[in-house]
Amino acid sequence: MSINNLINNSIQTMSSRAACLIVSIVFLLSNFIFYPVVFEQNDDVIMKLIANGYFTGQAESHLVFINIIAGSILKFLYTYIPRIEWYAVMQIGLIITVFFSNLYCIIKYETNAKRLILTLINLSLIYFLSRLQFSYVSGFLAISAVISQFYGLTNDNKKLLAFSVVLMLLSSLIRFEMFFFTYPILFITFLFKIKKVLSVKVAVIGGVLIIGAFLINQFSYKNNPDWKNYQDYNKARGTVTNNLNLNLDDKNLIQTLKLNDEDRFLLSNYIFTENLTTEKLKKLASYSKESHVSIEKSVVSIYSYVTAYSIVIIAFLLVSLITRRFTVAIAILLHIIMILITVRFSNMVQYRILYPTLFCLLFLYLQSLKTDESKSLSVFLTASLSIFVLIQVRDIKKNTFFNIRAQNNIREIEMQLPKNKAYLVDPTSNYFLIGRSAFENPERKFVFFGWLTNFPTNKKTYPDYNSNLYRMAEHPLIISNMNYNKLKSFIFNKTIYTIQEKNIVVPTVKTQ
Structure with a gap:
């Protein structure tokens, strides 16, 4: 190759990268002009409030679900640029990275109709940008790593393969489990057969980095007694709340663990008394005649929670078989088996592994079609x-309306609460007060429970701290009127703010 051709190719490559990056940033950020950035669930809101210092008074790197390395970077940024x-x-930057990576592969290696079709699929990411969720972000990073490796291996692009390793690492830092539930199946079915030696080398390099980051995270928690105790307690609490077979009326269980009426009634409402230590919670989670959900219950759970997805994935499996795309069909079957395993042994639907995996399967299926030859x-x-993208835009508009x-x-509820107080928020009522807007924080000081029960800083801040917030008598409690009427016989807080209809807050001083 002549020097002139080499220079021209280099300029073209740089221009295509720059163009894809600019398009990614401009297109996705322009979305914010019309739609606010919203978190899909409370977990991200809580981790944001941990990271930015709302709970502790200073930036914090222990974000529970997110690796300590990513947490430390956030802590540094919040400490020195807090505004x-x-x-x-x-989260937004990582979604843009995924969009850019996919778009670059499409523009560089595809042509004509296939380029347009795959770009339309990539546009569906705007739906997840409008409802950020760290598990989705992790899953799509893993999927983007698969897509980058697919094109990198096919076209012997070492730089693209190196970039895919970065995507793998980022995915694991945001949520290790999501990477584990998405990448391996797709590697086995799509990547390994392209160039076995090179694909294994890339996977091994990525795997070593991921395992190293995982061990750093584990060491950080285990080396800090406060966070180790919190992590152990939180895991045990999670296994209890996810155990579908737990029978709190089992007489043997009650006698063995010495559970009183208060323990059992509050636990049925996801509130943990001081009697429920980490050790007891572990025993409670495993104490049932059947330790895991049956296959039948697993299938029912999948169809109950994600009916539309289940129909789509089965239809996609049939289409793959009919069109003789057997690699896609095998990947779908392995994906379904993975879902069944996670439902059966985790007692819950890990539904956030579904959509990133479906995105990748559909992307690679369409890539395999000879669309340029069939008008x-x-x-x-x-x-x-195009219709699918328009439907997503409609859903984004609905989501925006409900968020606003x-x-x-x-804000209406907060304005009725006196300032300069810290309010204990009933776990069954926190949806009244946890806003999902990505760039807004509570105006009042709230102490949330749920998976923040036994949060290390809370124990240090409140000398009378109790994992059962209804036993912290000197601290004001805020709770919905419906839940107050249901739980009031176990509530001992002296000052209670009940949320009535039309967001009216009524202060009550309870007589003991």
């Missing part, structure tokens, strides 16, 4: 995918 909400910026097929797919309404309700 920016870095947790949300991180009717390319027109059909383009029209179908919820945020207004929260």
Whole structure:
């Protein structure tokens, strides 16, 4: 190759990367002009509040579900540039990275109709940008690593393969379990057969980095007594709340663990008394005639929680078999088996592993089709995918409406609460006060429970701290009126703020 050709190729490559990056940033950030950034669930809100110092008074790196390495970077940024909400910026930046990576592969290696079709699939990521969730972000990073490796191995692009390793590591840092539930199946079915030696080398390098980061995270928690105790307690608490077979009326269980009426009644409402230590919670989780959910219950759980997805994935399996895309069909079957295993042994639907995996399977399926040779097929797919993107935009608008309404309700409630107080928030009522807007924080000081029960800083801040917030008599409690009427016989807080209909807050001083 001549020097001129080499220079021209280098310029073209750099230009395509720069163009893809600019398009990714401009397109995705322009979305914020019309739609606010919202977290899908409370977990991200809580981790953001841990990271930015809302709970502790200073930035914190222990984010429980997210690796300590990512947490330390966030802590550094919050410490020295505190006015920016870095947790949300991180999530947005990683989604942009996924979008850019996929788009670069499409633009560089695909042509004509296939380029348009795969770009439309990539546009579906805007749906997840409008409802950020750390598990989704981790899953899509893992999927983007698969797509980058697919094109890198196929076209012998070493730089792209190196970048895919970075994506693998980022995925594991955001949530290790999500990487584990997505990447291995796709590696086995799609990547290993392309170039066995090179694909294994890339996977091993990524695996070593991921294991190293995982061990660093484990060491950080185990080396800190406060966070080790919290992590152990939180895991035990999670296994109890996820155990579908737990029978709190079992007489043997009650006698063995010495559970009183208060323990059992509050536990049925996800509130943990001081009697429920880490050791007792571990025994409680395993104490049932059947330790795991049956296959039948697993299938029912999947269809109950994600009916639409289940129909789509079965239809996709049939289409893959009919069109003789057996690699995709095998990947779908392994994916379904993985879901059954996680439901059966984790007693819950790990539904956030579903959508990133489906995205990748559909992407690689469409990539395998000869759309450039069939005009009717390319027109059909383009029209179908365009309708799908429009449906997503409609859902984003709905989500925006509900978020704005919820945020207004929260502000209305907060305005009725006196300032300069710290309010204990009933776990069954926290949805009244946890706003999911990515760039807004509570205006009042709230102490949340749930998976923040036994949070290390709370124990140090409140000398009378109790994992059962209803036993912290001197601290004001905020609770919905419905839950107060149900739980009031176990509530001993002297000052209670009940949330009535139309967000009216009524202060009550309870007589003992």
